[in-house]
Amino acid sequence: MTPQALVLRLGYLILSVALVACYSDVVQASQEPTTGWLDWRGPAQSGLSTESGLFDTAELGGEGNPWSYALAGRGTPVVSNGRLYALGYEGEGKDLQEVLVCLDARSGALIWEDRWSDFLSDIIYDRYSIGSPTIDPESGDLFVLTTAGLMRRYSPDGELRWEVSTMEELGRLTFPNGRTGAPLIDGDLVIVHIITAHWGKVEGPARDRFYAFHKDTGDVVWWSTPGTGPKDGPYSHPVLENRGGRRLLYAGTGCGNMVCVDARTGEPVWRYRMATGGVNASPVLYGDHLIAIHGRENMDSSTIGRMLSIRLGSQAAADEAGPLVLDASHEAWRNELGSFTSSLVLAGDRVYTTVANGDLCCVNPADGEILWRHQLAPDQVHASPVFADGKLYVPMNNGSFHVVRPSDEGADVLCSLQLEGACVAAPAVCGGQVFVHTTQRLYCFGSPSDEPEWVTVADSDHGGSASAPSAARLVPGDVLLRVGETLDLGERGGVSVRALDVAGDDLGVVAPSQVEWPAMFAGAIGNTGIAQKVGAGVLKVHTAVGVAIARVRVVQGLPWAEDFESSVLNKPGDHGEKVAFPPGGWIGAFKKWEVADLEGGKVLRKTLANPLFQRAMGFTGHPDMSNYTVQVDIRTDGNRRSMCSAGVVNQRYLIQLMGNYRALQISSNDERIKERVDFSMKPGVWYTLKTRVDVNADGSGVVSAKAWPRGEAEPDSWSLQVDHAHPHTHGSPGIFGFSPQSRYHVYLDNYSVTPNE
Template identity: 45%
Template sequence: MDKFVLKGYLIIMTMHFRPTLKHFPVICLILFLIGANSGCVTSEEKETGGPTGVLVMPPVPTKEPIVNSDWLYWRGPIGSGVSRQTGLPDALDLNDSSLLWTHEIQGGGVPVAAGGRLYHFGYYGVTGDLQEALICMDALSGKVLWERRYSDFLSDIVYNRYGVGAPCVDGESGNVYFQTSTGLLLGFDKDGKSLWERSLMEEFSRLTFPNGRTGGPCVDGDLIIIHAITANWGSNGPARDRFYAFDKHTGDLVWFSTPGITPKDSSFAPLIFEDLSDGRRVFYSGTGCGNVVCIDARTGQPLWRFQMSHGGVNSGVILHDDVVVAVHGKENLDATEIGRMVAIKKPLQLPDPGEPALVLGKEDEKWRNNELEAFTSTPVYRENRIYCTSKTGVLLCLDAAAGDIIWRVKLSPDQVHASPLWADGKLYVPMFDGKCFVVKDKGDFGEILDEVQLDGACLAAPSASHGRLFVQSKKRLYCFGSKTPAPDFSATAASQAKGTGGPVALQVVPAEFAVKSGTSQKFKVFSLDKTGRRIAQLSEGLTWEKWIPPTAKVKVKVDAEISSDGVLVASSDAKLSAGALRVTDGKVFGVARGRILQDLPYVENFEDSFVLSQTSSDDIPFSYPPLPWLGARMRWQIQESDGNKIAGNTLDKVLFQRAMNFVGHKDMSNYTVEADVMTDGNRRIKSTVGLVNQRYIVALVGNWQKLEVFSNYDRFKISVPFSIKTNTWYHLKTRVDIATDGSGVIRAKAWEKGSDEPDAWTIEAPHANAHKQGSPGIYALSPQSLKKVYIDNISVTSNN
């Protein structure tokens, strides 16, 4: 047996109890089993030599939530869907005193509660009037105390698939955070005062999908953590399911993490956290690339991943002893069956900081059950049993130790997103057909205590707080239970634990920046110990430099200067650029990356600094587009046409037949965008080319011969007929004017290049809830990747 393994596990045993003679057989059995498995390595270890990190001891037991505690996160106090609430109703009757109130709001959101306040994510209205909302309510009466509403912009969401997620509440301050379906990440105090705002779409190229699944952020210490599919720039340009951690006080990005591979699907799986006995804090989640991942919560370092499906893993995982249990509803990697539940053994050793993540395989499974097919419903773990709803509308109870099904009960024809809640010795189970069941585990069978038909389908998990149960259907929010007022919210003390020992790395905040010309950015630097804890904030003895990472494909630096005290200054004439910064204390270092974005005016004619040294798949010499353009590297090429350099979209992948790429800062407003544009096509199929102005797309639609303004196709779209000849250059110009009442008019005109500009606008599109800011950008649509679009002479200027 490995002496290191033996020593580690002897330490484990003596930490948790004082051995006596009666414990001798148990100790021998454990050591025998350790010896039998000590020679196992993962596939990643075989390639890299394995991690050199210390042996990971069993996790520190997670504290059970106190009775009648607050429900601050999507999946409850410890992220497991379990509540210690008591006195919850056995029956949910819409006509008796168990129903306290309802509120007419649509969606599939999970309410969260802090003291006597309830915070909820949903939406109001239909079509053009639809707006998502964060609402704060009195949990006892259902009275709305305040709300904040947001219109869709530039998303791919169809029908009314909004409000599928949850806000979260910070237990230290009572502040609330949530993410809209379009990727606005927002922080508020308990009274609705805005703390900060990030636009994930315009800052990190967060992608949206027709399903609208959003999920929600979570608070961990001083961090707000989310994950989404992004296609950013540079090394983060390829689309991946990434995790981002923001400082909860300021909104600054602390770290980002790319733990998986190319995604096949989006994922909104919740996070669940665990403290390891080596001092590290980690979380687990499913990803859009079909993996279950383990990530260091303090640094974002990927520690291991286990691929279990071809599609996304949308259900949250659960923790049980030494395994992580996950379920999916997509195609398996090694079988024709759809769906599976797997218990993944946690690795005994984890990578040290800077080492590659482990890739676990089938040999790391403890058990699997192929009868489970759950696409987005998250299981619940309680007292060695797992409860899960399947795609076919069945509630199943499984033995957590072996994965065997103990009992099953048919509840409804099918199930989609909603997850069970375990509380007060019962399971509360909403279903897709709008029924909500109360089920009791009777040992070898499940007994239905009650069922109620709600108004609209149920997509969300229930939540419970202070004796009350909250359930959202597609049409309204329901509150059942206690009429006793909840105590005032009681803040938890902030953790005072600091790092110990010598630093192993420096953490630079913000980890990614976007600085406009004529402005500056001040950085903070923290030393980290081997567990990712911050030892101290550093201000002296640091050396800064503009840095080119050895792995960078584009060897460039930001057009700005970094001072010795960590202030990056972009002069008023700084050019569009991107790159990295490196800081060191002489022993360890940290890195930040970012972009310098030109303030108005911004002009790009592609003539300078573009060397056509690449060759496309159709043998055309080209150069990649400007590095700071978000997500543009694989979607656009700079090529020559009639002696000029122009930008054309790529046709290599059908996945890229639609391209929308931002070229400026998210806070820009009151500007005019114009460019020369050209479509290609024939009488059967033509391309579409356009510009993005303040979260609106203005496009020449070749197939339909019209000039169109839209923000989301189902929400806001206005067009006028316009004759478009393929392979003919037009000049397209647009501006957005905002009135004092918040309404606006999007104006655009187009004319054949070389002719006189018309005096009148070709289209004027009024919008009652106008977008007041947003990055400029470019847009292309090549149906089935058959016909290209071309853009030249881009200009963004102030309206004043």
């Protein structure tokens, strides 16, 4: 062994001992767990409560129904230390807001609330709050993913500790169904399940992904892409277990797969294609099997829906690229039951579920035999039962709520109530009470008692002890900076270089030995770099225990202007000519926009190759930006019968020139805020669009826009102004283009973002 190798090896051993000691201190410092019903699937991850003495019958507004609270919602409330937290929504039109409430669980009295407006989503009707908060068992803090994709952490008293805008920072996509599900907390990680179109060849395409944030800071720790192109929005809540010395996560995806992911590292382990559409119901673990259900067309037949059991333990070979792809030989059994989003309940040696025709079903998890079916309602969509005190508490889509005592012979219905509104979620059980949220009210049933101790079946400790470091990781793994800001490789104010053991557990900080900076950090030396220009790239850090990477995106601060003339056209374009990629720091623009030559000048052009990208929105700045003006020149191809639309995003409002409607429009969500004035566009003609957002001293706001033929004098007055009582106070600027059926190009030029004057 050379002297240099000996020194390196000794350093590695010293590092191993130090990190193991550090890790042990962290484990010993953990707090007592919080009590309550902390997430929507309950303490056993399967809709099961161990409480006893719960109600058999109740009368609405009378005995057994101590209170109800007027709040529309579509999710499961969570309960901790005598407080209930629930997501809902109130208001109509542009005054509709999502609401997070904290109530006294015994009396229903309001303790605090927080409200926010939807933005830039595709939500239709009132499909809000189709998700649930989650309570951290260590701190008692609350985590919630809003319909617009804001990942938030609150204290028990309602203080907002941190926020990540997954749409503007990670390229989260929205869908009309509005389903968000619930965050999953495991140790120091809070994991969400979203569809994103980020940047880069791997993370750029739209995929169903899992993101793990550090619960204390909101930093991205890892991301995972275990599936393929999505067919539906995600809703399946993951379940966790310890297997083979690893912490594993199982969930259905919007691409029709059931997937297994390493919950410590995000590494995809395997996937199994179950359906042609999304798998939205949550699975349950039964011994060495994972039982799952879906309500879409099956892969091997034209039948709709299936319940099946997957044998666990499969892993990819060491030299196999990507996750192992399972086939039907890994199934232990299957039956014909189908459920779109209603999740399974496991109680002992029986699985219960509600299915599309309104039946409550009982299944033997050992062989899949359907023991009985009992119809409770005409249909069922999203709601799921819970099992507690030997009874099933079953909400149905038509608003009926049933208490059922099951046996192997059938269902004994003890009580049926007709609630106001539809039931779309699962009940929560805590402290002798059962809580049910409908699209009209939040109901409490039963008499309060002491809250049970929180006992989690899937403990976050996978059973192994801390070992020597075997890999390295950068945290955050996804970084957003402005030009001129500094990135330090250190725990304070920068990127932390962490060592991991073979199980993926974080052992602490490790020193970098070599750093490969992305091109945006021109001239960076050592462990510190200053962002020099807009762009995106991978930061690589070499350590004694391996190479760690982080994705880094750099955007411009105020003011800036982009005329695209500095772009080098050296990539193949839509029509075989040479083009350039859009600025690398612009999220959601890759493959949807390209810089091309037009009549001797360079412009940003919307691509036409993929019809799925006929509507494209990209974000060009930081989500904390506010009080700015956006201006851009717009031109579209087409004819008088078929024209395109194009515009900009300003502080979470979309302002666009709509060719087919001959209009200038301001919107944020089309069913919340959408106002227009006439503006006639002609194909092949350039126009200038200018817009700004102002927030008034009283908290209200106004969005202003004007447009005129390029080269003419700017109008003195605004063409359209929209008042908003609950305005968006900040948000990233962006670009927008819509080409129906991807037939005609949209062009943007002379794009600028400047402070409001």
